[in-house]
Amino acid sequence: MGAQLDELLKRGMTQLAAFIPWQAAESDIAHTLTRFLQAAAERKLNVYLILSPEVGIHYPLSGLPKDVMRKKENSAQHGHQGPVNMMLPPQHFQLPSLFSPDVTKRYYSYLSKMDGYFHDLSQSQPQLMAHVSIVLSGSLWKYYRSPLGSSPHTFGDRAGDYSNHASVAFRQRLEQYFAQKEFQEPTAASANRWKSRSLEDLNRKWFYQHSEDVFKTRSYQTLRRKSSKLKLLEVELFTPEADPGLTYASFLQLMSGHQHLLPQYSSLLDEYSKRISMGALPTLPWVHWSGLKDFRNLPEAEKQFLFMKSILLMGGQTGAVLLDATEWLSFSSSFRSKAEALARSISEKNLKLKTQAFYLAPHLWSNYGPVWMELTRKLGSGVKLTHSMDLIHRAPSARLIIVDPSLMIQRETILKLMAWVRGGRVVVLPRSQFYTEQAKKELDHHLQGTQKMEMNLQFSYHLHRVGEGKLITYELPDSWSLKPESISSWQSFLESIISLAELEKFCQFTSPQLEAIPLEIEPDRVALFVLNSHPQPVSGDLVFSRQVKVSDLAGALLNQRPRKVESSPVDPAEVFTLDVPPHGIVPLMVEELEVKIAEARLAAHSSSLREGDQVQGTV
């Protein structure tokens, strides 16, 4: 073990992430783990120990306990009533249901055991834990999707576990949840309306999110029982090779022996980076390229592209990328240097993926149709989907919230939204049938006496001025599900909202094959990465809505004299021509953007919200 770690250290690796296979931990790995931590501590390596059940672990059944997995009744079922097949080496298996009492009891008892182990180790050999962080991940919840619904669009279908265990838990939770006083108004019988079968899809969404949150919180608390001083991170760990959306593509690839999964992987990264969640703490997005399956066989240029894109998207949100050591060493030394320099710049210069708008939805992994799709198309990486108002409060740069029509609106939701909108922001709220009586009253109370304007752009809506912000309410069509045929109406509606919120995509391209990842350094300085995922070189114009100055990013970050990008790049312009090589990423520094005074005001308002009368809990 020591020799292997020495080899890694010699090759410049100082951060190690290791999965603890639950199966192995149950049969006692204290001795092996202590030896590993000892060897790592002697070499001053930073170790991240991932404890949650995850896929993509190089261990039988991905480390899940064999006896639990053998029982068919413990398997999860996706929305099309089939098992969730996990097609990753060292063996295919069906995902267990995290609603099965067999699974959860065993899991929490394993966590308690690990808690005891870390506590004892911290007492007896504290130096071993000095460089160790314990990682709890979002676990298997995001994989409860059918390959059929996830194939064309990653999160293109109703997500969640539909097994018997999940259904029982759902029914129980429904009864408890709607026993709250708020749902029993005006009469006790009103609660039955919420429990009707026609609302099952809607109820399942919040139920899955709620169950996932409970799972995360309980895992966190279990590990805090004895070892309260442990460094603990909460992350959402994405393993693209395990995504149900790629099950069928992987099958065809196996049959054909051909390899062409780059577009799918690239789009998975985009989708992952747009969904942010909250556990006991805000969760950090991590991507894990296990190298167990298709990633290993990708051509070198494609692997490098995906790895760099992962660094940009996850690093820009203070996340991380996990890569198998063999895969990392298989990259050329010049590529490794570039990747390290990029990661270091993101971390040291605090480069951030700026969030402009939020889509507030009841469940992170479900499908949200044309409004969400259109919003991401219009704002690119500047838009995020979340279930948590607390997370929104932590993003001072955000100026717009669009509330999904399937979100159940309670009084608390209205209070949080109103507190947020007052700071000069925009909230779009559907007038749906999913308001409680108290929520309706609360909203009416806030809107009383406000300036109101009726707008009609193929779609009628009301604009209210609330404090310095704007609240837009609109009546949903008869059927709340948004039909694709009405997409043009939604497009016009969204366009007007985006312009009302004074938002825009950071830049545009004349070639649809190019994409941009802007990472903010300061409000007027942005590191812009232009990506070409295609195997051919792509030329196109990079278009800004106002004059900017563009220079070479590497030079600018190191405070060197910028190299020329075009014939006279230092002259501010609105349009720049770029040639991006196949699978290439062009880093640029974009300066002298208009600094919005409103942003500073929003930031001030956000911090006052956090310090002062912040409303706790998630929506």
Place this chain on the structure above:
Amino acid sequence: MELNYDWKCFQFFFISKRKPQNTDLALGSRADGEGSPIYVLMQGNQIIVALSHGESLVSWSGATFDELEARFPNREMILFDREKVDQWLSQSSEGEHYYDQILYLCTEARPQFTARSKTKSFGLAFQKNFLLKLLKSRWSVFFPVSYGILVCLDGDYSRSIFLRIHRSRIQSFVKPDFSTMIPERRKVFTDLVRHLAESELIPVQGVFVSSENWNEWSAIENPWEKISLALRRDRTQLSPFRWGVVFLIFIRAKFKLFNRPS
């Protein structure tokens, strides 16, 4: 923590990385005449996923098969029905390990062909290696019911894999554990093989080869002549040296016998 199925080690020895061509056949592009087969997974007439060698067919998801066929009238189409694929995938999880499971898929998957069929076998990437093909070939009648194969590269015991085979099926694949051996003995091929035979209680055939030769043989369809030559020139060693094995390799190299799978 012992891994009975060390997939990373297995990949390293048996699955070579491929270099695909890159062309783009996006929706709306011009139809071509000849080309590699297009693999399509469908539900009814609707395409769920389509794939072809080095081509991006992502934009065809959601389109109908009729549209695809109209666009590429001369291409061989290999179609899989979604429900059947789900069934095969679920059944494959009964297998013990990934290699077993993909062999099951490659055997069971029965596609439809729309144009004159040329493609006959599937999952070739995993069956390309000469040693894996050998285990499934008619040669297996000459082998014991249970045995082990140790492949060691460049005389370095840390770069080796041990396959345990039972009735022509790979039962496990691991990086062998020689930690209980005296360090000096780990350099002696016969001792490595003896150690495994004693600990596993099965006959073990050791193959000691340079990584250069191994990679070269793994990349070609029929390397037996090269293997035979390497044995004669002592560039590759068998331990223990069995005349029967050498004879079979020689026969296979010279007469190309038993090449078909059993």
